[in-house]
Amino acid sequence: MNNQNKNINKNFSGNTKLEKLFEEKFCSFDYFFENNNTVIFDESDSIKVLTILQDNSLVKFEILIDLIAIDYSDYEVSEWNTKNANNLGYSRGIKKDSSGRYTYETAKKNFNQPKHRFSVIYNLLSVTSNTRLNVKVYCKNDENPTLPSVTSIWSSANWYEREAYDLFGIIFSNHPDLRRLLTDYGFIGYPLRKDFPLIGNVEVNYDLKKERVIYQPVTIKPRVLIPKVIRDTNKEDDKNA
Amino acid sequence: MPDIKSFTMNFGPQHPSAHGVLRLILELEGEVIVRADPHVGLLHRGTEKLAESKPYNQSIGYMDRLDYVSMMSNEHAYVLSIEKLLNIDVPIRAQYIRVMFDEITRILNHLLWLGAHALDIGAMSVFLYAFREREDLMDCYEAVSGTRMHATYYRPGGVAKDLPHIMPKYEQSKWKSKKDIDKLNEAREGSLLDFIEDFTNRFPKCIDEYETLLTDNRIWKQRTVDIGIVSKERALQLGFSGPMLRGSGIAWDLRKKQPYETYKSLDFDIPVGTNGDCYDRYLVRIEEMRQSNKIIKQCIDWLKKNDGDFLSDNNKITPPSRSEVKEDMESLIYHFKLFTEGYCIPKGEVYCAVEHPKGEFGVTLISDGSNKPYRLKMRAPGFPHLAALNEMVSGHMISDVVAVIGTQDIVFGEIDR
Numbered sequence: 001m002n003n004q005n006k007n008i009n010k011n012f013s014g015n016t017k018l019e020k021l022f023e024e025k026f027c028s029f030d031y032f033f034e035n036n037n038t039v040i041f042d043e044s045d046s047i048k049v050l051t052i053l054q055d056n057s058l059v060k061f062e063i064l065i066d067l068i069a070i071d072y073s074d075y076e077v078s079e080w081n082t083k084n085a086n087n088l089g090y091s092r093g094i095k096k097d098s099s100g101r102y103t104y105e106t107a108k109k110n111f112n113q114p115k116h117r118f119s120v121i122y123n124l125l126s127v128t129s130n131t132r133l134n135v136k137v138y139c140k141n142d143e144n145p146t147l148p149s150v151t152s153i154w155s156s157a158n159w160y161e162r163e164a165y166d167l168f169g170i171i172f173s174n175h176p177d178l179r180r181l182l183t184d185y186g187f188i189g190y191p192l193r194k195d196f197p198l199i200g201n202v203e204v205n206y207d208l209k210k211e212r213v214i215y216q217p218v219t220i221k222p223r224v225l226i227p228k229v230i231r232d233t234n235k236e237d238d239k240n241a
Numbered sequence: 242m243p244d245i246k247s248f249t250m251n252f253g254p255q256h257p258s259a260h261g262v263l264r265l266i267l268e269l270e271g272e273v274i275v276r277a278d279p280h281v282g283l284l285h286r287g288t289e290k291l292a293e294s295k296p297y298n299q300s301i302g303y304m305d306r307l308d309y310v311s312m313m314s315n316e317h318a319y320v321l322s323i324e325k326l327l328n329i330d331v332p333i334r335a336q337y338i339r340v341m342f343d344e345i346t347r348i349l350n351h352l353l354w355l356g357a358h359a360l361d362i363g364a365m366s367v368f369l370y371a372f373r374e375r376e377d378l379m380d381c382y383e384a385v386s387g388t389r390m391h392a393t394y395y396r397p398g399g400v401a402k403d404l405p406h407i408m409p410k411y412e413q414s415k416w417k418s419k420k421d422i423d424k425l426n427e428a429r430e431g432s433l434l435d436f437i438e439d440f441t442n443r444f445p446k447c448i449d450e451y452e453t454l455l456t457d458n459r460i461w462k463q464r465t466v467d468i469g470i471v472s473k474e475r476a477l478q479l480g481f482s483g484p485m486l487r488g489s490g491i492a493w494d495l496r497k498k499q500p501y502e503t504y505k506s507l508d509f510d511i512p513v514g515t516n517g518d519c520y521d522r523y524l525v526r527i528e529e530m531r532q533s534n535k536i537i538k539q540c541i542d543w544l545k546k547n548d549g550d551f552l553s554d555n556n557k558i559t560p561p562s563r564s565e566v567k568e569d570m571e572s573l574i575y576h577f578k579l580f581t582e583g584y585c586i587p588k589g590e591v592y593c594a595v596e597h598p599k600g601e602f603g604v605t606l607i608s609d610g611s612n613k614p615y616r617l618k619m620r621a622p623g624f625p626h627l628a629a630l631n632e633m634v635s636g637h638m639i640s641d642v643v644a645v646i647g648t649q650d651i652v653f654g655e656i657d658r
């Protein structure tokens with residue numbers, strides 16, 4: 001993949017310090033660019049790479065601004081595949097198992113299978129040289145996504161990783177305190193995964209007879225009104241322009 | 242002498258100074274805190290998940306409810322990220338309106354913070370003063386969007402409506418005499434801009450009032466000076482931003498360093514602290530209010546002199562006018578498409594951040610080319626701040642926890658999302 005490094009100039013939009021940093025420090029690593037500001041590294045290199053990025057003489061990324069986990073299993077899946085018009089209107093575009101419309105029982109088991117299901121973006125900021133960089137790492141294991149924790153590099157990673165673990169089920173090895181953060185005590189499932197129903201699984205209620213708060217299966221029905229549509233109108237615009 | 246053992250105490254979630262629904266598990270040794278473990282998520286509404294099932298424009302309203310004391314700033318980051326992916330231009334007038342309301346929002350936020358913070362550590366009256374001015378700014382929100390808090394005013398491509406030419410007035414009632422009403426309506430005779438201008442002329446004196454109550458107040462200083470000190474290095478490590486970072490002496494402000502909208506052409510300064518304690522952060526925020534006031538004044542000057550569009554005329558993104566819809570076939574189609582299906586955004590990932598009153602509020606938007614966000618991640622400034630609570634309060638007394646929570650300007654809408 002090293003041959004792709006040549007498009008550095010294009011991707012760093014003239015940030016010479018960043019170009020130099022990548023030429024000097026990362027020539028032995030496999031990396032490639034996804035878009036103007038995102039660099040993809042291999043899972044096994046991530047700790048080494050991020051350590052260098054946090055502490056080097058050229059561009060010091062002192063702040064981990066954000067850590068974003070992504071589940072790619074529903075990527076580019078459109079609900080609106082109808083080619084012909086008929087009298088059903090929008091309802092012909094609605095499938096019961098499409099995202100946001102399934103329940104816990106009817107959640108799809110077979111996904112659109114991307115090469116890697118989970119990825120994590122480290123959103124870095126250098127205060128001294130006023131530069132941002134996204135480092136993206138794909139989790140190789142789809143069943144038990146695991147990444148090394150970066151809490152030893154940035155303290156702020158602690159809660160970001162707890163959040164990613166809570167909502168996506170990504171395990172961060174060597175994390176000092178990997179507990180759930182945002183969801184309820186004893187919550188089951190990973191809510192931001194694409195196979196988790198939008199309406200959830202259980203709801204809390206106060207039981208008058210038992211005189212305590214109980215969990216019961218959700219009573220609300222899935223209700224997503226507008227189908228997910230992928231149109232290439234933007235592409236046409238590009239052609240016209 | 243009996244041995245004093247450390248014990249664990251529960252703080253919140255129903256506690257007046259927990260700023261909403263913070264639950265803290267405090268490990269104490271006598272009155273000194275050994276460890277503080279915040280339990281958050283009691284206000285988790287799954288905004289990110291909900292946004293994935295809705296067309297882009299329908300999620301603007303959710304943004305108000307993230308940090309519910311700085312509503313429009315949240316919208317701003319979201320709207321910017323959509324605009325960046327769509328690669329559309331925003332009319333300059335809309336940019337000035339946005340900047341003006343961002344700064345109004347900053348004052349709103351800092352006023353609530355000041356009132357609540359002071360109330361938490363024992364000064365009741367500041368709260369009343371702060372809410373007096375907040376009322377006027379809320380009226381600006383209402384005049385422009387129809388709601389006092391959750392405005393949903395920004396749109397991809399501009400803002401929803403132009404600034405109104407009249408300001409809503411108080412009406413006479415059996416509780417208010419004509420004389421009182423006339424006094425209340427004095428500043429409301431002109432347009433919204435006139436009203437805000439009147440406010441900016443009054444406001445510096447109000448800040449002086451708050452300062453006479455607090456800045457040299459002995460009790461205030463005893464409660465804030467040298468409490469919750471964060472060094473420069475730690476502030477960076479902990480991912481601080483906004484006044485928390487500037488209080489520690491790092492001159493970092495996105496409005497200056499990575500200017501968006503029209504901040505480049507506006508004149509203002511960034512206040513910076515020296516010690517990184519609660520008192521410094523208080524001073525920084527007070528000065529920020531003065532600077533915001535200055536920015537608002539400049540925006541008013543520009544907006545009074547210049548007219549123009551307040552919303553982009555790209556009808557794939559913004560609705561065509563009502564009269565166009567009635568006469569023009571194409572506009573009718575655009576209107577129908579926009580309100581039934583929304584618009585599709587080209588594939589890509591984007592991160593947009595604004596200098597939110599609390600720090601850097603960023604939105605990571607990942608689009609797979611559809612009419613709904615594939616993944617939307619909000620970077621809430623309060624999140625890393627609260628994560629640092631343990632470090633900031635360890636070794637302090639239990640009453641200082643309240644001071645530190647106050648100085649962090651915690652709002653759970655954005656932390657729990």
